[in-house]
Amino acid sequence: EADIYQTPRYLVIGTGKKITLECSQTMGHDKMYWYQQDPGMELHLIHYSYGVNSTEKGDLSSESTVSRIRTEHFPLTLESARPSHTSQYLCASSVQEFTEAFFGQGTRLTVV
């Protein structure tokens, strides 16, 4: 079944640790996205990829980085986690920019 997967679902980590949030999709979509969502708030685009080896930053400044070495995989990395990074991170993909975007279930990150 075509889907988009995020791991882990929940992560509690100490300040200063390096973390990677995983995102994989089986739909063969070229476009992939990372959004940050605080509880009860809107989604903010933090990273975007047109395809393999193509990434750009979104509208919300983020200290995280991303890579797109394979079409299906779009991991997000924080080199040194801080409490201000506590949030929910949502990964999504779509065929084109203005078609349905499919979202993963999200990773809820807590930095203590």
Place this chain on the structure above:
Amino acid sequence: QQQVKQSPQSLIVQKGGIPIINCAYENTAFDYFPWYQQFPGKGPALLIAIRPDVSEKKEGRFTISFNKSAKQFSLHIMDSQPGDSATYFCAAPSNTGKLIFGQGTTLQVKP
């Protein structure tokens, strides 16, 4: 920075009622306006979307009404059910083509 203004922030209706959620956007060169539905602990899922060559689009109990001159669009849920209780987000394309989401509306449908 471009914004999408969504209202109300929260909404409570009785089963069978017709909740209406409104969104206003700024100038955009792109034509794609979706609504997403999000249940607690889940990612958002596309509910319905409109391209403004039409002023209204209906899918089942969900209807989008679009007013291009006013730069506004709204979601209507006919015969609302308790299972419709969720957070609803509208979105509109920015001038660079990226989707900007509204602040969300938390809907509660009472049995």
